[in-house]
Each structure stands twice: as C-alpha cells, then as structure tokens.
Amino acid sequence: RHLLERIAGLDAQYNSFITTCEDAALASARAADDRLAAGDAGPLTGIPLAHKDIFCTSGVRTSCGSRMLDNFVPPYDATVVERLRDAGTVTLGKTNMDEFAMGSSNENSYYGAVKNPWDTNCVPGGSSGGSAAAVAAGLVPAASGTDTGGSIRQPAAFCGITGLKPTYGRISRLGMVAFASSLDQAGPMARTAEDCALLLEAMAGHDPRDSTSVNRPVPDYCADLDKPLEGLRIGLPREYFGEGLQAATGDCIQAALKELENQGASLVEVSLPNSHLTIPTYYIIAPAEASTNLSRYDGVRYGYRCDNPADLDDLYTRTREEGFGDEVKRRILVGTYALSAGYYDAYYRKAQQARRLIRDDFLACFEQVDVIAGPTTPGPAFGLGEKSDDPVAMYLEDVYTLAVNLAGLPGMSVPAGLVEGKPVGLQLIGRHFEEARLLNTAHRFQ
Ligand code: GLN
Numbered sequence: 001r002h003l004l005e006r007i008a009g010l011d012a013q014y015n016s017f018i019t020t021c022e023d024a025a026l027a028s029a030r031a032a033d034d035r036l037a038a039g040d041a042g043p044l045t046g047i048p049l050a051h052k053d054i055f056c057t058s059g060v061r062t063s064c065g066s067r068m069l070d071n072f073v074p075p076y077d078a079t080v081v082e083r084l085r086d087a088g089t090v091t092l093g094k095t096n097m098d099e100f101a102m103g104s105s106n107e108n109s110y111y112g113a114v115k116n117p118w119d120t121n122c123v124p125g126g127s128s129g130g131s132a133a134a135v136a137a138g139l140v141p142a143a144s145g146t147d148t149g150g151s152i153r154q155p156a157a158f159c160g161i162t163g164l165k166p167t168y169g170r171i172s173r174l175g176m177v178a179f180a181s182s183l184d185q186a187g188p189m190a191r192t193a194e195d196c197a198l199l200l201e202a203m204a205g206h207d208p209r210d211s212t213s214v215n216r217p218v219p220d221y222c223a224d225l226d227k228p229l230e231g232l233r234i235g236l237p238r239e240y241f242g243e244g245l246q247a248a249t250g251d252c253i254q255a256a257l258k259e260l261e262n263q264g265a266s267l268v269e270v271s272l273p274n275s276h277l278t279i280p281t282y283y284i285i286a287p288a289e290a291s292t293n294l295s296r297y298d299g300v301r302y303g304y305r306c307d308n309p310a311d312l313d314d315l316y317t318r319t320r321e322e323g324f325g326d327e328v329k330r331r332i333l334v335g336t337y338a339l340s341a342g343y344y345d346a347y348y349r350k351a352q353q354a355r356r357l358i359r360d361d362f363l364a365c366f367e368q369v370d371v372i373a374g375p376t377t378p379g380p381a382f383g384l385g386e387k388s389d390d391p392v393a394m395y396l397e398d399v400y401t402l403a404v405n406l407a408g409l410p411g412m413s414v415p416a417g418l419v420e421g422k423p424v425g426l427q428l429i430g431r432h433f434e435e436a437r438l439l440n441t442a443h444r445f446q
Helices: 002-014 022-037 079-086 129-136 153-159 193-203 247-262 275-296 312-323 326-338 345-368 391-396 402-407 435-443
Strands: 017-020 048-052 090-095 142-147 162-165 185-190 233-237 266-270 371-375 411-419 422-430
Touching (some): 002 017, 002 022, 017 129, 022 090, 048 079, 048 129, 079 090, 129 142, 129 153, 129 185, 142 153, 142 162, 142 193, 153 162, 153 411, 153 422, 162 435, 185 193, 193 411, 193 435, 233 247, 233 345, 247 266, 247 371, 247 411, 247 422, 266 345, 275 326, 275 345, 275 391, 326 345, 345 371, 345 402, 371 435
Parallel strands (some): 048 090, 233 266, 233 371
Antiparallel strands (some): 142 185, 162 185, 162 411, 371 422, 411 422
C-alpha cells in the first residue's frame, strides 16, 4: 500500500509506469502474508516488484511501449514473471520503455518519455528506463529489465542503481517480446548487487519452452558475495578509456577501480582490438533480427489494426504505418535492406564474421584476467531532447555496452559515483556463466 501510494503520488513527475495493478498487488500481498504466517516464506516472499512492459503478464496489458500492442492483453505469463511470482514477489505494475526496446533514452515510448529522478530535465537512459527510474525514485525496490545492447546497464548507470545482464541463455526468453533474438536477455535491476543476486537466482534456469535457455544448474548467487577480492585480476581495455570517454566520468571510474585495487584486486591493461566494429556490427544484426521478428505485427492476429482497410495490402500497410513509431520503422528499413536478396555477403554475413572477432577478443582477454571493467557509458545522463533528432549520436551511447551482447557475456553496471550531481556507472564484464564473480566484485561497493 505504501508503494502504491508513492506511485500514485509521485509518478506523474517521472512517468515510469505504464500500468499499475493495485487490486492484484494487494491480493498477492495478502497471499504472501499467508505464506509468512504458515512458515512457508522464501527470501523474496512479499517483496514488491515492477516488470518492464516487455514481459507478458496474464490478464494485464503488455504494450512493449508501442501503439501496436496498446490493446494487447496476453493470455499467459512470461517465464520470468511466473518464476518471480512463484518466489512470492508482488507485482505492482508494468514499467515504461522505449518502443520494442529500441532506444537509449526512453524517449521512443508511445506513452511519453520517462524523466530521470536525479534531474527531471535528463533522460533516465533506455530502453529499461521506466524500471531504472522507478527503482531510483524509491517507487519499488527492484524491477525486471531486458538488455539487447545495453538496456539494463545504461539506464542503471544513468539512474544510480545496479543492473545485471546475465549470460545469453541463463534466463528464459519465453513471453518476452522479441527484439533481436540472438542478443535479448532479461535481468534484474535493483539498488544493490545483493538484491540483484536474490532476483537472478529466482529468474535463472532452464526452460524447456525456450530452446536457447541453457540447461545448467543455477548457483547460489549470494554464497560468495562476501568473498575477499584478493587475487582477482581485473582487465581494463585500453579502447574503453580513450577518445570518446568524458574526462570527469573517466576520473570517477578510475576512483572506483582504485577502490577495488585497495581491496586486493590487481588492475591489468588489456586490449579488445575489434572494439571499433561493435556499433556497425550491432546495427546490422539487431535491425535484421528485429525486422523479421516485427513482421508478425500485421493487424491480423493481435495488436493494433487500422480502421476500415480497403483490402489486405491496405490492412498491412496502414496498420504498420500507424502502429509503429519512427525509430522502429528506421530499424525495420535498415534490417530489411541488409537482408535483401544479393546483399547477404556484404552485410549480414560480414556482421556475423565481425561478431565472432569481437567475441574472440573477449575470450583472449579472459585468458589473462577474471573480470573486465570500464565505464558503462561515455558520460552521465544527457538532457531530454538533446539527442532525439540524431540517431547516430544516440547509437554512440551504446559504445561500451553492445559488445557484451554480441559476445553473449554477462555484464553489470554498478554505481561508481557522481559527476555534476548525476550518477555514473562502472561496468563489469565476466566470463560466460560467471555472474557470481561479477556480483561478488560489485558487492564491494555496498
Ligand atoms: N540502445 C540499443 C538499441 O537501441 C540497445 C537497446 C536494448 O538493449 N534493448 O538498440
């Protein structure tokens, strides 16, 4: 009730929620009380939570930030939602996001931009900006997010919270609206690494209904949180500290790294020589996959349908013209162009080859170091409207986060300090399935 009142009273300033579910939340809070009374409670029983509006929720609208799904009420729960509910959490509502998770500022939502609680003239980051802002504003202690190219880590950095993108395949994608299927991964967003560990443990695990989810045991992510950092080797990629990184943000990251060094970790310079390929590679692969995933929104089966279509072509054309926003259309155009007959070798195949080089760079570094660290973003949150007319400037926001998705690795953003009163995030990248090591490293900042 306390948090529902906070949301009702404060969220007009932030616009972090698209939907709230008061009655269902109070009913599941009562069920949590019963579990507590019966001595049947786990660590998450009764914990209030919000879900990014990309996760299907049975009987509750799931818009994905788009007019296309404004009227879509799924008949089933995403696996992430189901698992967190079974763990006893109480869903307060669905959070705002960039349309179909395409964006880095949350300005691409059909439901309006989200404001950063640290400075409401600034963006909260995207695409999980609603989840990040809601946690930062104390409207909810934790929220789910998804990260295809930085959408958990970048808003976590801009809003001063902790966010974890797990290894590709660690968490089921069933019921998570697809953007770029080979990159999409769900993860927790919360105040601390410890909270992320608790949530990850509930979210992770094999799901026979998602063939890309990995069948491998889920560790106890809290077990090693307090392990000392002695002997930990942290690699600092020289490409992440050069041109493009704002000076004050660089200083803040160096101070955070110093702290890890004081606690026994050693810092080693490493190189990811193909870093310059990440933005062009991502912006072929992600739009290509998006263009095929989004072909299902045709006005026939579910979602938005235009009024009075003259014929089938008119139905498809006007439904998509009216249902999708500008950034989504831009991605569909780029993706269908790259996948056109005759262009495969020049674009998609090339991008897949570059993707392998990017992945191999990381694997080579992980022969020398246990964790890679650097900035999550080039600077702190930027102003609302500052980059919204310049897609290329917006894409540059993701320069440090995209490679992690291309390589399928786990990545995290941890609050590192403030620059001009705004939070900056330290990014930690681990070997495949070494989320526990990232959480252990991040826990030092608590
Ligand atoms: N900002 C990137 C994009 O627009 C990443 C988004 C994401 O991770 N969903 O594609």
